[in-house]
Amino acid sequence: MRTASNIAFGILPLLVSGFQGYNKSFEYGRGFERRCASLANSLHIPDGEVVLTEFVPAGSVLEFPNSEPTCNRTSQAVTTDLCRVAMTVATSNQSGLYMESWLPKAWTGRFLSTGNGGLGGCIQYEDVEYAASLGFAAVGTNNGHDGMSGKFYLNNPDVIEDYAYRALHTGVVVGKEVTKSFYKRGYTKSYYLGCSSGGRQGLKEAQDFPDDFDGIVAGDPAISFNNLTSWSCHFLPLTGVEGSPTFVPLDMWSIIHQDILDQCDELDGVRDGVIESPDLCNYVPDGLLCSQGQTSDCLSATQVETVRGVYAPLLGEDGSFSYPRMAPGTEGTEAPAAYYAGLPFDESDWFRYVVFNDSNWDPLSLVPANYTTASVQNPFNVETWNGDLSGLQEKGVKLLHYHGSVDGIISSEISPLYYEHVSQTMGLSPTELDDFYRFFRIAGMGHCSGGPGASFIGNTKANLASLNPDENVLMAMVRWVEEDIAPETITGTSYVNGTKAAGVGFKRAHCRWPYRNVYQSGDPTVESSWSCV
Numbered sequence: 001m002r003t004a005s006n007i008a009f010g011i012l013p014l015l016v017s018g019f020q021g022y023n024k025s026f027e028y029g030r031g032f033e034r035r036c037a038s039l040a041n042s043l044h045i046p047d048g049e050v051v052l053t054e055f056v057p058a059g060s061v062l063e064f065p066n067s068e069p070t071c072n073r074t075s076q077a078v079t080t081d082l083c084r085v086a087m088t089v090a091t092s093n094q095s096g097l098y099m100e101s102w103l104p105k106a107w108t109g110r111f112l113s114t115g116n117g118g119l120g121g122c123i124q125y126e127d128v129e130y131a132a133s134l135g136f137a138a139v140g141t142n143n144g145h146d147g148m149s150g151k152f153y154l155n156n157p158d159v160i161e162d163y164a165y166r167a168l169h170t171g172v173v174v175g176k177e178v179t180k181s182f183y184k185r186g187y188t189k190s191y192y193l194g195c196s197s198g199g200r201q202g203l204k205e206a207q208d209f210p211d212d213f214d215g216i217v218a219g220d221p222a223i224s225f226n227n228l229t230s231w232s233c234h235f236l237p238l239t240g241v242e243g244s245p246t247f248v249p250l251d252m253w254s255i256i257h258q259d260i261l262d263q264c265d266e267l268d269g270v271r272d273g274v275i276e277s278p279d280l281c282n283y284v285p286d287g288l289l290c291s292q293g294q295t296s297d298c299l300s301a302t303q304v305e306t307v308r309g310v311y312a313p314l315l316g317e318d319g320s321f322s323y324p325r326m327a328p329g330t331e332g333t334e335a336p337a338a339y340y341a342g343l344p345f346d347e348s349d350w351f352r353y354v355v356f357n358d359s360n361w362d363p364l365s366l367v368p369a370n371y372t373t374a375s376v377q378n379p380f381n382v383e384t385w386n387g388d389l390s391g392l393q394e395k396g397v398k399l400l401h402y403h404g405s406v407d408g409i410i411s412s413e414i415s416p417l418y419y420e421h422v423s424q425t426m427g428l429s430p431t432e433l434d435d436f437y438r439f440f441r442i443a444g445m446g447h448c449s450g451g452p453g454a455s456f457i458g459n460t461k462a463n464l465a466s467l468n469p470d471e472n473v474l475m476a477m478v479r480w481v482e483e484d485i486a487p488e489t490i491t492g493t494s495y496v497n498g499t500k501a502a503g504v505g506f507k508r509a510h511c512r513w514p515y516r517n518v519y520q521s522g523d524p525t526v527e528s529s530w531s532c533v
Helices: 004-009 022-028 034-041 124-135 159-184 197-208 225-239 250-268 301-310 337-339 348-355 369-377 390-395 416-424 473-483
Strands: 047-056 061-063 075-077 082-094 095-104 110-114 136-141 189-195 215-219 320-321 396-406 436-441 488-495 503-510 517-519 530-532
Touching: 022 095, 034 047, 082 159, 095 124, 095 159, 095 416, 110 124, 110 159, 124 136, 124 189, 136 159, 159 197, 189 473, 197 215, 197 396, 215 473, 225 320, 225 337, 225 348, 225 369, 225 396, 250 337, 250 348, 250 517, 348 369, 396 416, 396 473, 416 436, 436 488, 473 503, 473 517, 503 517, 503 530
Parallel strands: 110 136, 110 189, 189 215, 215 396, 396 436
Antiparallel strands: 047 082, 061 075, 082 095, 095 136, 488 503, 517 530
């Protein structure tokens, strides 16, 4: 017998194989709602308090009327019967977190923790629901504060510590206990799924808490965090505000994008609007220099230098490498609105409230000496750049790391650098790393989603094309952990105009690093026309 949620999402046999006992006990048990209602009486959370337990039937829409506005999450549709548990947990004498566990009636025996975004204090309910709909007992936290502002960090190292690592790890420990208490048995396998800051959290777990998970899926990670923050904030002084001689009008970036495609699109063998390997693109903007008398669709000499600076690595005050360049192709995704509009980037709050503890700090005043200050501070090792994953390796934990090649928020060139850092630190070749750590570059994907490439890879429900493990990073991890079948490629889907209703445009099998996708022959929209070399 199949549940309505299984039918709706076409759950593969992989999801339920080996777990029929769990499904029979809790999917069809008449006491599920009663068990949920009474859970608060049986839960004993050290330094914690249960604030809500409620049965949520499939088809409900949960409303969050008191949600912090910057979280931009006022409601969440729920597609499977579940027990929702909300808790507060103290992490120190002056800090604590809010968390929720969503416990599905059709439980597979699996546990999953989600991550956060930005400087984030927002539960990503859409990810918690995605996991619960697939039968995972899922948990999410507010990362120790509410909302996306950094103001909570001002003179409060405890909240910074929560952000760096403690909130997520605490949520995992508590979430597992809640799961065991509710189902009256422990989980079978434990997973992590997160992107952006959530990707950093996943790698932080891999580096420092290898006991927490059996499989970690970490996307577009905000690693080399302090240098990333310097890089993301340096664009404002680079471009200046609108009207400055250095400022490049936003409508010019589409012209710059086309110029980049003209120079680099065919490096992979075919002109299709997707640069498979942006790291091979050495863009030269000189061709857009205004000729004498030309006043539109071109750049002044000063603006050319601004563009050149955008696609150059960030150098520290002594001229040494600090953070990689913005990858070419990103000017067609999020980068212009995020970085080139002459406005402070959201993460400037890190400098304002953490680095300088000064709410009046001016982002336009950022200079290379500040990069050093931020890097040296590195509170609670938020940098997340430990290349020794031997704890992960020894425990048999699997790590699937992916990054959209045209991520316009976090440079996609940081992820291969981390992979090489792990390889060199551990003295392992790519073949040896393949046993427990695989990195996939998702060509043409923006920041965690979107972009001109085959970017639907199942990292979120909104980015779901299939539950086939060959086409879904979460299901690929489940298969790797539970059947010891490692992913060779991740096949992504591109929909016409980016919408599922318009139909599939093309699919492409994304290669694991250090392989690159190169066009061979035939129809370029067909997977078999490409190969990893």
